[in-house]
Amino acid sequence: MDKQNNKQPAKKSSPVRTVVEFVVLLAVIMFGTYFIVNNVVSKDIVSGTSMQPTLEDGDRLYSLRHRGVKRNDIVVIHAPDREGELYIKRVIGMPGDTVESKNDVLYVNGKKQAQPYLKSSFMKTEIASWAQQQNVDPSSIKFTGDFNIATLPSTKRKTVPAGHYFVMGDNRLVSHDGRDFGFISKSKVQSVVAWRYWPLNEMKFY
Numbered sequence: 001m002d003k004q005n006n007k008q009p010a011k012k013s014s015p016v017r018t019v020v021e022f023v024v025l026l027a028v029i030m031f032g033t034y035f036i037v038n039n040v041v042s043k044d045i046v047s048g049t050s051m052q053p054t055l056e057d058g059d060r061l062y063s064l065r066h067r068g069v070k071r072n073d074i075v076v077i078h079a080p081d082r083e084g085e086l087y088i089k090r091v092i093g094m095p096g097d098t099v100e101s102k103n104d105v106l107y108v109n110g111k112k113q114a115q116p117y118l119k120s121s122f123m124k125t126e127i128a129s130w131a132q133q134q135n136v137d138p139s140s141i142k143f144t145g146d147f148n149i150a151t152l153p154s155t156k157r158k159t160v161p162a163g164h165y166f167v168m169g170d171n172r173l174v175s176h177d178g179r180d181f182g183f184i185s186k187s188k189v190q191s192v193v194a195w196r197y198w199p200l201n202e203m204k205f206y
Helices: 015-039 120-134
Strands: 041-045 060-064 074-078 086-093 099-102 105-108 164-168 189-198
Touching (some): 041 189, 060 074, 074 164
Antiparallel strands (some): 041 060, 060 189, 074 086, 086 164
16 A cells, blocks of 8 residues: 655745845845945055055055054045045054154154065155156155154144054155144044955955
């Protein structure tokens, strides 16, 4: 005697239910993407040459909005002097730091700082180009230029204040940065650069 088949045939989803499920799934994906882009990560495009040779004009980046800021991080900041604009700069001074550059040597809290992101060949090329434009002797030009934040008219403080950072671009000859507009408050930091994904042959994590 054959065993009775108690299995019920599977019910087919109605077209309406299938459409509703698709719409719900699409809404979840769109909301999730919107939440991530606006609260977790940021897609940014480099504009200009102030971060050369590290970043080039047109480079595309992902940056993290809630990542803690450390010295030498590359950050995307809300421009303190140009409403609605964003700058990409490097964090040089942390709260409480003194910062000084002398004879193209950077000092933080009186200690010489390594700057591996500055390439000597690039600096020499930029200095030669700048000297030619200004019709001056290249030996008279310093890539960073001597400064001390205690004497900058934009800062009027001896140390980086609490809740602030001192930032500069890597291309010190052309960068508009903390030497011009002073310190950046933490609230002005939009995100910390984590990954350059374009161009493909220059992909890099930071």
